[in-house]
């Protein structure tokens with residue numbers, strides 16, 4: 001499968017249209033009990049919208065995001081991202097799918113020994129490096145770092161950055177391959193409240209500038225306030241959807 005090569009320049013991207021229908025995922029836990037982590041969930045995300053999935057611990061937020069992100073397989077139901085039917089992809093196609101979306105987690109997962117710049121371009125295809133396009137990937141990484149407010153620290157080891165800045169770098173890395181969809185699981189849970197506010201503001205700004213569709217799982221009500229839409233989950237189901245009220 002050929003993949004688009006990242007090019008220098010911050011062209012506007014098109015946010016993905018996401019459609020989830022009757023999505024179900026069950027885990028068998030110790031003692032042979034079945035936990036229906038995601039239970040017949042339906043959810044449509046408009047292009048370039050920012051949606052928060054909230055709900056108590058164990059509600060199924062992470063499981064839902066992992067399914068949409070191609071990190072886990074559903075038992076049944078359908079996920080379509082733009083024209084791609086994610087639930088029908090064979091396992092060997094999932095790594096390629098994951099490279100086309102942006103993933104951000106609670107921990108930044110940067111490689112501490114690498115510079116900030118090399119972390120951001122870590123997802124560049126090996127082909128583009130072999131073809132001597134290292135300059136182009138460095139240029140794109142630099143522009144993304146400037147866009148997330150990290151100009152000037154490109155050459156530092158990533159473990160020299162404070163946690164909020166590492167999360168900024170993780171967001172820049174997630175955007176490297178121009179994803180139409182950015183998925184963030186508790187992106188501020190490891191940060192204090194001031195830093196959390198900065199990160200959610202950055203995520204909304206990234207949507208404004210790049211047009212990316214954003215799906216965030218969070219237990220922080222302050223974050224949900226900044227989002228276009230709040231979907232509350234409980235026991236694997238959608239219990240409340242602010243879009244349904246409008």
Ligand SMILES: Nc1ncnc2c1ncn2[C@@H]1O[C@H](COP(=O)(O)OP(=O)(O)OP(=O)(O)O)[C@@H](O)[C@H]1O
Nearest residue numbers: 027028029035037056057058059060061062063064
């Ligand atoms: N890999 C797994 N194996 C077994 N059970 C799992 C697994 N992942 C999730 N579960 C179970 O599925 C349910 C939903 O978990 P999930 O992590 O999706 O919830 P969450 O809403 O993200 O919770 P939190 O707010 O704590 O992050 C829980 O009962 C959890 O124990």
Ligand SMILES: [Mg+2]
Nearest residue numbers: 061062063217
């Ligand atoms: Mg979770």
